[in-house]
Amino acid sequence: MKRVYNFSAGPSMLPQSVLEKAAAEMLDYEGSGQSVMEMSHRSKIYGTIIEGAEALLREVMNIPDNYKVLFLQGGASTQFAAIPMNLGTKSGKADYVLTGQWATKAQKEAARYIQANVVASSKDKTFSYIPKLDPSTFTKDADYFYICMNNTIYGTVYHELPDTGDVPLVADISSCILSEPIDVSKFGILYAGAQKNMAPAGVTIVIIREDLIGHAMDITPTMLNFQTHADNGSMFNTPPCYTIYIAKLVLEWIKNDIGGLEKMKEINEKKASILYNFLDNSKLFKGTVVPEDRSLMNVPFITGNEELDAKFVKEATENDFVNLKGHRSVGGMRASIYNAMPVEGVEKLVKFMGEFEARNS
Numbered sequence: 453m454k455r456v457y458n459f460s461a462g463p464s465m466l467p468q469s470v471l472e473k474a475a476a477e478m479l480d481y482e483g484s485g486q487s488v489m490e491m492s493h494r495s496k497i498y499g500t501i502i503e504g505a506e507a508l509l510r511e512v513m514n515i516p517d518n519y520k521v522l523f524l525q526g527g528a529s530t531q532f533a534a535i536p537m538n539l540g541t542k543s544g545k546a547d548y549v550l551t552g553q554w555a556t557k558a559q560k561e562a563a564r565y566i567q568a569n570v571v572a573s574s575k576d577k578t579f580s581y582i583p584k585l586d587p588s589t590f591t592k593d594a595d596y597f598y599i600c601m602n603n604t605i606y607g608t609v610y611h612e613l614p615d616t617g618d619v620p621l622v623a624d625i626s627s628c629i630l631s632e633p634i635d636v637s638k639f640g641i642l643y644a645g646a647q648k649n650m651a652p653a654g655v656t657i658v659i660i661r662e663d664l665i666g667h668a669m670d671i672t673p674t675m676l677n678f679q680t681h682a683d684n685g686s687m688f689n690t691p692p693c694y695t696i697y698i699a700k701l702v703l704e705w706i707k708n709d710i711g712g713l714e715k716m717k718e719i720n721e722k723k724a725s726i727l728y729n730f731l732d733n734s735k736l737f738k739g740t741v742v743p744e745d746r747s748l749m750n751v752p753f754i755t756g757n758e759e760l761d762a763k764f765v766k767e768a769t770e771n772d773f774v775n776l777k778g779h780r781s782v783g784g785m786r787a788s789i790y791n792a793m794p795v796e797g798v799e800k801l802v803k804f805m806g807e808f809e810a811r812n813s
């Protein structure tokens with residue numbers, strides 16, 4: 453059997469023990485004589501899976517009781533519309549910070565339904581930093597304030613949250629969920645597509661403060677109304693059953709094998725520092741993000757020479773370090789080092805980069 457080090461931005465690596473458990477349970481889940489893929493979502497046994505996944509997520513993320521957890525479909529991108537439709541009904545205004553492609557797409561989609569103000573942007577420098585925010589420029593009566601917490605393509609992250617006062621803070625945490633502890637109580641909504649750090653593609657987790665449910669626009673499709681899913685325990689229709697099951701296994705891995713999110717963070721910091729230290733000392737490779745805003749999860753870097761970049765990606769692939777090509781909008785390389793990437797994968801990558809540097813300078 454061959455396993456490569458997969459640095460994909462998503463879908464991405466899953467813990468090997470999770471894949472092994474899923475394989476072992478594939479034909480007969482806990483003596484039911486069925487695969488989880490084949491079960492009725494209304495069966496008692498499937499109920500233990502979705503309820504178990506929610507309970508574990510609440511425990512691992514320390515989610516307060518006045519928040520609902522929803523398991524939805526349509527990817528993170530569907531939330532770009534669902535959020536303004538559900539929240540944008542008091543003043544019909546919201547503030548957005550443009551820190552990359554996902555935040556920009558979210559703002560564009562919101563602007564179809566509400567007044568979606570851009571309060572800051574880092575587009576002037578290819579989104580290589582998080583803009584400094586001045587609360588006096590925020591819309592006082594905004595229905596919410598929107599950020600993309602970790603910018604998957606550009607490799608930046610908020611180390612400090614904007615002070616939005618009573619305005620609910622909404623954050624896309626698709627590429628940093630479960631990577632470190634987060635104070636859920638500071639947010640109105642946290643949401644994430646699963647395929648970066650939690651499960652295969654197919655489920656989107658929405659963590660929403662209860663008082664923000666029940667104010668959707670009349671035109672909101674039933675399936676995009678958070679109330680629909682909150683009232684039905686994410687079972688209004690068929691949920692993405694198998695993906696939720698894998699999410700449960702991943703949460704068990706974080707809780708039992710890793711030891712929780714504080715430990716997860718330590719490991720992620722270790723991996724990121726190995727890579728950033730190498731980049732900071734390399735004469736060939738350099739990181740593209742200002743040091744104070746660097747992501748723990750996505751690390752873009754370049755040689756400054758497109759031909760050398762392509763050569764590096766090709767040789768890395770031949771050596772089983774795969775999916776290191778940067779996003780088409782940035783070029784260069786990007787190593788996504790999500791939870792499931794072992795420390796050893798980053799150590800070996802850095803060793804390979806050092807050898808490549810020696811051969812090419």
Ligand SMILES: *Cc1c(COP(=O)(O)O)cnc(C)c1O
Nearest residue numbers: 527528529554604624626627645
């Ligand atoms: C991948 C990603 C998305 C898009 O997710 P889909 O599930 O493909 O819609 C949105 N936001 C962030 C931060 C992402 O990393």
